[in-house]
Amino acid sequence: FLGTQRHNQIVKRIANSNPLHAKAAKKKKKKTSDASSGGGFGRAPDMQKTKEVNAFSVFPALEEEVAGTLVPSVSELINEPGELPGEIYDRLDQIYGFPNFNSFTPKETTTSFADLISAPTANDNSKISNGDFASLLATATGETIPTSAGEGGGEDSTIDSISKIEPFAKMRVLHIDPLVIAVDNFFTDDECDRYIAISTAPSKNEKDSPFQTNSKTVGKDALAKAQRTSTTWFHHFKSVPELMAKASRLLGLKGISQWEEPQTVRYRRQEKFTWHLDALSPSEPASEIPGGQRIATLLVYLSELNKEDGGATIFRDLSADGTMLKVQPQKGSALLFFPAAGGIPNAPFDIRTLHCGEAVSQAAMQDKWISQLWLREGTYTPTAPAGNNHADATEPIIQYCTDGQI
Ligand SMILES: O=C(O)CCC(=O)C(=O)O
Numbered sequence: 001f002l003g004t005q006r007h008n009q010i011v012k013r014i015a016n017s018n019p020l021h022a023k024a025a026k027k028k029k030k031k032t033s034d035a036s037s038g039g040g041f042g043r044a045p046d047m048q049k050t051k052e053v054n055a056f057s058v059f060p061a062l063e064e065e066v067a068g069t070l071v072p073s074v075s076e077l078i079n080e081p082g083e084l085p086g087e088i089y090d091r092l093d094q095i096y097g098f099p100n101f102n103s104f105t106p107k108e109t110t111t112s113f114a115d116l117i118s119a120p121t122a123n124d125n126s127k128i129s130n131g132d133f134a135s136l137l138a139t140a141t142g143e144t145i146p147t148s149a150g151e152g153g154g155e156d157s158t159i160d161s162i163s164k165i166e167p168f169a170k171m172r173v174l175h176i177d178p179l180v181i182a183v184d185n186f187f188t189d190d191e192c193d194r195y196i197a198i199s200t201a202p203s204k205n206e207k208d209s210p211f212q213t214n215s216k217t218v219g220k221d222a223l224a225k226a227q228r229t230s231t232t233w234f235h236h237f238k239s240v241p242e243l244m245a246k247a248s249r250l251l252g253l254k255g256i257s258q259w260e261e262p263q264t265v266r267y268r269r270q271e272k273f274t275w276h277l278d279a280l281s282p283s284e285p286a287s288e289i290p291g292g293q294r295i296a297t298l299l300v301y302l303s304e305l306n307k308e309d310g311g312a313t314i315f316r317d318l319s320a321d322g323t324m325l326k327v328q329p330q331k332g333s334a335l336l337f338f339p340a341a342g343g344i345p346n347a348p349f350d351i352r353t354l355h356c357g358e359a360v361s362q363a364a365m366q367d368k369w370i371s372q373l374w375l376r377e378g379t380y381t382p383t384a385p386a387g388n389n390h391a392d393a394t395e396p397i398i399q400y401c402t403d404g405q406i
């Protein structure tokens with residue numbers, strides 16, 4: 001944990017460099033004045049003139065006013081993992097709706113997700129309507145998931161033992177607005193290895209096996225087709241208690257009922273996932289999607305790839321230390337961002353979070369493996385693998401949280 005003095009220095013730096021710093025605090029007052037007059041700090045991300053530009057030109061560049069709302073992080077927060085400054089907890093609470101992030105001094109949620117996305121913010125830009133982007137949105141897991149009904153029941157239950165997990169102490173703020181956080185030591189090396197193993201090795205019990213899919217494209221029309229060449233496994237919740245418990249612990253959730261099916265993804269050499277947004281398409285009103293909008297994306301890197309190996313998670317419009325924000329897979333580290341709230345008011349997604357999984361280079365030492373989870377605003381009903389449900393994970397989670405065993 002950071003010493004108080006250093007912590008205060010960092011907060012001061014953010015405050016001094018960032019005219020939007022008070023946004024989170026003012027949010028509850030439904031601030032309407034325009035605070036978006038320039039990000040002030042840092043500069044717009046480098047739009048390198050490489051052939052990559054073509055690959056994402058299907059998504060128009062951010063409008064100037066939207067680009068003006070971006071607030072990059074500061075190098076202390078990027079390079080020295082530690083406890084988060086209070087400013088960041090305020091943002092997690094007031095912009096994204098996670099009052100108990102990484103803590104269990106229970107606070108009441110005061111703002112609903114609908115309020116969060118409709119409240120005027122510093123990012124207000126009335127020129128943009130979400131309809132402009134509807135056709136461009138590709139859902140990240142639009143794969144053909146078998147549609148057997150979930151077999152939930154008692155899905156909302158609180159799992160008290162989740163709070164026994166120690167809070168995460170090594171976090172890096174990779175970007176402030178929109179918020180992108182890395183959590184180091186999220187998984188142990190053994191946990192990383194186990195998740196790869198349960199994906200590739202058949203389960204002793206056939207009905208507990210993950211569901212494997214190789215769907216090439218997602219999205220409805222040619223424009224929206226994000227291309228994924230990787231392989232995905234959908235896990236039973238009960239098979240991945242470490243992931244479920246830690247993910248809920250991090251976000252300060254009491255249970256696991258809002259999480260989508262946990263997935264593990266393998267990218268072999270040259271495999272990738274092209275530019276996309278994780279939010280669900282606004283052409284389907286969130287209110288009509290069971291479980292509602294995706295409000296958080298959590299990836300855990302299970303293998304380590306250095307720069308030459310490729311495989312980074314890249315955010316097109318975000319910058320860090322003056323270049324495009326590229327998150328290189330670090331074994332056991334998690335990456336967290338928020339695809340919906342925090343963007344343009346009244347738009348059910350944050351277009352600034354456009355990202356991709358960079359191709360793994362042919363010469364890479366190993367494949368890229370990630371586990372990932374999406375959080376919905378309401379209770380989610382899983383559909384894969386057949387019979388998957390949240391409730392069956394309760395016992396394994398309690399066991400894991402209580403004696404570290406699975
Ligand atoms: O593989 C990555 O780094 C990103 C994956 C991703 O964005 C997704 O699956 O939605």
Ligand SMILES: [Fe+2]
Nearest residue numbers: 140277278355
């Ligand atoms: Fe994604």
